Amino acid sequence: MPDRAYRAAPADALRIETLGELTAIFDRRSMQTHLVIAPMPEILAAMGGDACGADAIAARLAGEFDLDGEGDVVAIVADRLAELAAMGLVAEA
Amino acid sequence: MSAIDTLVGLLAGRIDAASLAPRDWDGVISVARAEAMLATLAHHLREADLPPPVAALFADQRAAAQVAKDQALWEAEMARRALAPEGIEFVLLKGTAYAAGGLPCSAGRQIGDLDILVLAHDIRRAENELLEAGWEWVKSDPYDDFYYREHMHELPPLIHKARDRMIDVHHTILPKTHRVTPDALALVGDAVTTASGFAILNREDMACHCAAHMLADGDLQGGLRNLWDFHFLTRDFAAADTGFWGRLDARADLHGLRGAVHRAARLARDLYGAELPSGWDRQDARDVWYRRRLLARDDWGRPTNFMLQQAFYIRSHWMRMPPTMLAKHLWTKWRKR
Amino acid sequence: MRHSARIQVGPVQFRIGSDWRQPIAALETLYAGYPRDDARPADATVRLFAARPWRRWLRPSVHIGGDFVVPDALPLPLSMGLLAAEMGMNLQVALGWRRHLLLHASAVARDGRAVIMSGESGSGKSTLAALLGEGDWRLMGDEFTLVEPASGDALAFPRAVSLKNEAIAEMAARVDAARLGPLLAGTPKGDIRHLIPRADAIAAMHVPARPALILFPRFGGEAAIEPMGEGEAFVRLTEASTNYIALGEAGFAALTRLVRETPAFGITYPDSAAGMALVERLWAEAAR
Numbered sequence: 001m002p003d004r005a006y007r008a009a010p011a012d013a014l015r016i017e018t019l020g021e022l023t024a025i026f027d028r029r030s031m032q033t034h035l036v037i038a039p040m041p042e043i044l045a046a047m048g049g050d051a052c053g054a055d056a057i058a059a060r061l062a063g064e065f066d067l068d069g070e071g072d073v074v075a076i077v078a079d080r081l082a083e084l085a086a087m088g089l090v091a092e093a
Numbered sequence: 094m095s096a097i098d099t100l101v102g103l104l105a106g107r108i109d110a111a112s113l114a115p116r117d118w119d120g121v122i123s124v125a126r127a128e129a130m131l132a133t134l135a136h137h138l139r140e141a142d143l144p145p146p147v148a149a150l151f152a153d154q155r156a157a158a159q160v161a162k163d164q165a166l167w168e169a170e171m172a173r174r175a176l177a178p179e180g181i182e183f184v185l186l187k188g189t190a191y192a193a194g195g196l197p198c199s200a201g202r203q204i205g206d207l208d209i210l211v212l213a214h215d216i217r218r219a220e221n222e223l224l225e226a227g228w229e230w231v232k233s234d235p236y237d238d239f240y241y242r243e244h245m246h247e248l249p250p251l252i253h254k255a256r257d258r259m260i261d262v263h264h265t266i267l268p269k270t271h272r273v274t275p276d277a278l279a280l281v282g283d284a285v286t287t288a289s290g291f292a293i294l295n296r297e298d299m300a301c302h303c304a305a306h307m308l309a310d311g312d313l314q315g316g317l318r319n320l321w322d323f324h325f326l327t328r329d330f331a332a333a334d335t336g337f338w339g340r341l342d343a344r345a346d347l348h349g350l351r352g353a354v355h356r357a358a359r360l361a362r363d364l365y366g367a368e369l370p371s372g373w374d375r376q377d378a379r380d381v382w383y384r385r386r387l388l389a390r391d392d393w394g395r396p397t398n399f400m401l402q403q404a405f406y407i408r409s410h411w412m413r414m415p416p417t418m419l420a421k422h423l424w425t426k427w428r429k430r
Numbered sequence: 431m432r433h434s435a436r437i438q439v440g441p442v443q444f445r446i447g448s449d450w451r452q453p454i455a456a457l458e459t460l461y462a463g464y465p466r467d468d469a470r471p472a473d474a475t476v477r478l479f480a481a482r483p484w485r486r487w488l489r490p491s492v493h494i495g496g497d498f499v500v501p502d503a504l505p506l507p508l509s510m511g512l513l514a515a516e517m518g519m520n521l522q523v524a525l526g527w528r529r530h531l532l533l534h535a536s537a538v539a540r541d542g543r544a545v546i547m548s549g550e551s552g553s554g555k556s557t558l559a560a561l562l563g564e565g566d567w568r569l570m571g572d573e574f575t576l577v578e579p580a581s582g583d584a585l586a587f588p589r590a591v592s593l594k595n596e597a598i599a600e601m602a603a604r605v606d607a608a609r610l611g612p613l614l615a616g617t618p619k620g621d622i623r624h625l626i627p628r629a630d631a632i633a634a635m636h637v638p639a640r641p642a643l644i645l646f647p648r649f650g651g652e653a654a655i656e657p658m659g660e661g662e663a664f665v666r667l668t669e670a671s672t673n674y675i676a677l678g679e680a681g682f683a684a685l686t687r688l689v690r691e692t693p694a695f696g697i698t699y700p701d702s703a704a705g706m707a708l709v710e711r712l713w714a715e716a717a718r
Contacts, residue, residue, distance in 0.1 A: 015679065017686045022661030026682040030167035031160050031675070032256070033682055035665060086227060086255070088167070091174055118471035119445050126497045126526075146443065146470050153528040160678035393431055393447050393477055394497065 003053035003074075006081050006090040008044050014089070016041060027089065034087050043080055044089065051093030054078035096120025096392040103134065104321065105366040110141035118147050123394035128317045132158035132201030158201045162192050165204035168258050169193060169291060172209060175226035181219050182292065184210040184284045186263065186302065190293040191322065198325035202318070206250065206259040210294075212281055213264040220248055220262065228253050228260060236425055246271075266302050267310055275305065275348035296330045296337065297344035304357035305350050308383075312406040316387045317364075324361035328368075338370045360384065431477065436468055437461045437519075440576065440587040440635050441529065444519055445472035449480045450490065453511030460512075460590045460611050460624055464632055474526055476518035478511060494518045498525035510617050512624070516592060523574060523587070524672040530576035530585060531677060531684045534670045537570035537584055537639075538562045543717075544584040544639035545709060546575050546692075547647055548670045551619075554649035557597040558705050560625060564604055565706075569631040570639065579677070579684040582691065583638035591625040598623045600702060643716050644694040645709065653704045655712065656696040663694035 015026040023041045025034045039061065046060040054077040062073065084090040094102070099121050102108035113121070125131040135151035135158075143151065169189050176183055185193050188204035211219045228251040241249040247263040265277035280302075284292040294302060303326060307319035331337045345354040359380055361367035364387065386405050389398040396402060431447030433454040438444070439461075448454050477495035480486045491505035492514040498521055506514045523532065535548035536559035545567075547555040556572040563569025570586035577584055590611065593601055598621060602610060611624035626632075644663055658666075667685055668674050674681045695712055699705035 015682065017682075019661040019664050019686065019689060020659035022659075022664070024661075024664060024682070024686060026679060028679060029163065029170070031164045031678045032167075033668070033675075035661070088171060088174075092178065115469045115471050119475065122471065122473075123475045123497060144471060146473065149529065150473055156678075156680070157528045157676050160676060163678070394475060395477065395479075395495070 003055055003078070004081070005051045005053045005093040006047070006085060007051045007093040008047040008049070008090050009088075010049075014044075016044075025089065027087075030088055032088070034089065039077070040080060040084065043077060043084065047090070054081055057081070095388075096124045097128075097388050097390045100124050100128070100130070100134065101317070101364050101388070104130075104137055105364065107366065110138050110143055115144045118144065120392035120394075122147075122150070123392070124390050127390060127394040127396075129203040129315060130318050130321065132203065133318070133321060134201075136201035155201060158203070161204060162199065162202075164258075165189050165207065166192055166289075168207040168253075168256070168260065169209075171226070171253070171256075172207060172223070172260060173291070175222050175228075176211075176219060179218060179222050181211060181215050181222065182281070183219070183262075184281055184292045184294060186210055186266070186294070187306065190291075190299070191326075193287045193289055193291045194293050195287070196326065197329055198322045202322070206261050208261045208263060210263045210266070210277070210281060213277065216248065216262065216264050220251075223251055223260065223262070227255055231259070266305055271309070273305075273309060273349040273353075275301070275350060279347065296326075296334070297341045298348075300326050300330065300341055300357075301345050301348050301350050301354055304345075304354040305348075308353040308356055309350065310409070312402065312409040313383070313386045316383075320357065320360055320364060320387065323357045324365045324367050327358065327361070338373060342372070356380065356383065360387070431479070435461075436466070436470075436472065438465055438467060438470070439519075439589045440571070440585060442474060442523060442527065442587070443467070443470050443472050444474050444476060444522070446476040446478070446515055446518070448478040448492075448511070448515075449486050450478070450492070450508060450511060452508060453478055453492065453515050456512040456611065457515055460626055463626065463629060465635070474519070474522035476515065476522060478514050478518065481505070494521070496522050498522055504618070506617070510614050512611065513614055513617050513619075513622055516589070516624075519589065520573065527576075528673060528676060530578050531681050531688075532671055532673045533575045533577065533667060534573070534672065535575040536572045537575040537586070538567035539570050539584075539586075539639035540567050540713070542637075542639050543642035544570060544575075545643045545645060545713065546584060546641055547645045548667060549647050551594075552649065553647050554699070554702070554705060555647050556591065557593070557600065557702060558647060558709065560591045560593065560597070560601060561604075561702055561706055562709065563591075563627060563631060564601075568634055568639075569627045577641070577684050577688060578638065579680040581638070582641070582684065582687050584641050585638050586631075586635045588627045588631050588635050591627065593623045593625050595620045601625055641688060641692045643709075643712055644689070644692050645712070646694070646696045647705060648696065648698045649705070651698045651700060653700060653708060654698040655708060656698075658694040658696055660689045660694075663689040 013029050017024045022035050046057050054074050058073040058077045125134045132154040135154040169185055186208035188202055189207055191199035231250045231252050238249050246265045246268045247261050250259050250261055252259050266275050280298050283295050285295050286292055303323045307316055345351040358369055358373050360383055362369050386401055391397050432449055433451050434447045435454045435457050436445055475497050478492050479495055481493055490508040492511050493505045494503050494514050494517055496518050535546050536555040537544050537546045538559050549555045559572050569588055571588050572591040574587040575584055609626040614622040697708045699708055
């Protein structure tokens with residue numbers, strides 16, 4: 001699979017609230033609420049304002065978290081990115 | 094005075110909101126809801142002197158309409174994300190277009206489905222891309238599906254499985270079998286781009302489509318709202334461009350919609366007090382039936398004048414189909430009731 | 431319309447029109463003790479009507495209409511006109527109200543603090559609230575609880591309680607018969623009888639209460655209490671709200687605040703007495 005580049009929603013478009021083990025993300029553009037679990041919020045945070053692909057995000061996450069034994073991190077991040085794109089929280093750059 | 098006359102009078106500015114007795118608002122609110130115009134009225138009267146319960150209700154409506162508008166614009170954005178990467182261009186129509194263009198008639202205007210126009214040769218690809226992006230067919234029966242594909246100016250409606258919102262993909266603005274065939278190529282070719290990057294019809298085409306949608310494509314259900322759109326659109330366009338009415342005439346001729354556009358203008362004058370230029374400011378004896386149809390609602394919000402409604406229902410089909418096809422269609426529809 | 435009534439429940443002013451006198455007369459009796467302001471314009475309109483003129487007399491069946499309608503709603507016989515009115519009023523609130531976050535939940539209050547109980551029909555939330563409302567609690571409502579986005583307060587919607595099946599006898603044994611409406615036997619929802627809330631609950635219907643507990647009751651099985659996380663309470667309450675999405679960010683803010691500031695529990699109970707005891711116990715713990 002080619003490494004598609006995505007861009008996250010601008011930070012002021014989202015209101016992110018942690019509710020115990022869940023994270024509720026309100027998108028001010030769509031008026032939708034998305035309930036997600038790790039590593040979705042972490043991926044969004046790692047993207048910042050840049051256009052980036054799964055490999056770059058995986059590298060950034062590896063710098064912050066201990067990802068040993070997590071399998072193919074790039075593939076996991078790529079899957080989560082596709083889900084975030086379906087929600088509209090990231091868009092193909 | 095009936096509640097629907099009061100509603101129209103308030104919108105036209107003929108009636109001062111402060112002159113209503115508190116209980117007059119009962120009927121006005123009900124008929125405005127029935128015509129999907131309560132938030133429009135709430136915007137129109139935002140500075141008016143209102144009884145506190147009405148002012149509070151109107152504030153609720155304005156806030157909710159803003160949320161609904163953002164949701165509708167998001168559907169347009171998601172359609173863009175599905176179609177743009179494949180190079181499929183589309184033009185927003187109706188409510189979403191008014192909102193995307195920031196037009197004053199979009200304040201409080203209810204927006205139902207997302208309506209988009211694509212060129213006929215792109216429609217299959219558009220269908221495929223939307224299906225891939227999460228839209229799916231609304232379950233329909235084989236006759237309806239056949240009818241849409243064979244005769245209509247749009248795909249059968251698609252609904253998004255996660256967001257539960259419908260999209261109507263048109264390839265022209267009137268059914269293929271309609272007696273009038275607007276120039277779809279010109280509609281798309283002359284579209285303009287909004288600040289947010291969406292294509293919408295140019296001013297004249299927008300007014301033509303609004304009139305066509307109201308008078309040539311339906312039985313005038315929701316007609317007061319469509320007429321309000323037409324009134325606001327033409328009023329603002331004419332204020333910004335002194336040549337607008339003349340250009341609208343020429344464009345209506347191109348699309349074969351001169352009759353519909355002129356009638357819409359006269360009805361906007363009669364109901365909402367629109368000011369028309371000399372070539373437009375005429376009388377037509379048949380307009381009275383349209384006015385009666387538009388105002389056929391009692392003070393409890395119920396439709397009245399059943400025979401007139403039926404007449405307009407049959408008329409809408411009469412224009413859309415040759416007679417033998419119409420007979421077959423109505424027979425199939427009525428048998429299924 | 432031929433017959434009509436104006437009723438105020440919590441923040442909502444209703445106008446109910448009917449082709450028949452009976453449902454209006456029944457409403458006037460049930461709501462006689464509610465505050466009235468006949469000059470106030472209506473927020474919501476309900477229509478009870480005959481589909482054809484002759485159906486006013488011939489096998490009369492009551493269609494439910496109004497500002498908002500359910501397209502395929504079946505009509506009810508005239509003997510159940512009061513139920514038709516109740517359903518019509520519920521529908522207008524559920525689909526039309528935008529000022530507050532609307533929760534499909536019952537609520538009771540004490541000392542200005544509210545216990546909100548959310549559950550499917552059959553969970554017993556309505557019966558529990560009605561029973562508590564006969565004791566030391568103020569009944570805020572058996573069907574809807576409103577949350578004000580700006581303050582986070584709960585507002586009451588104390589309509590006449592809709593008692594169903596076994597709950598009818600349970601309440602009839604405790605309250606003055608004058609507070610009960612006519613028995614509507616064999617409706618699509620079973621037997622129904624309305625209970626007029628206590629006068630003090632009606633008088634206090636505009637008084638807000640601070641949410642103190644959110645409970646998700648489940649009738650049947652051993653008495654049990656299960657603490658619920660903020661995330662699950664949030665999800666369940668979005669499902670219990672008919673206008674959460676329509677309120678946009680205001681709804682999101684109100685609901686996240688509610689689940690963060692208010693402890694939530696699932697409770698299972700075998701009978702009403704056990705259910706009430708669980709509520710009292712959790713209340714005592716929350717009040718500490």
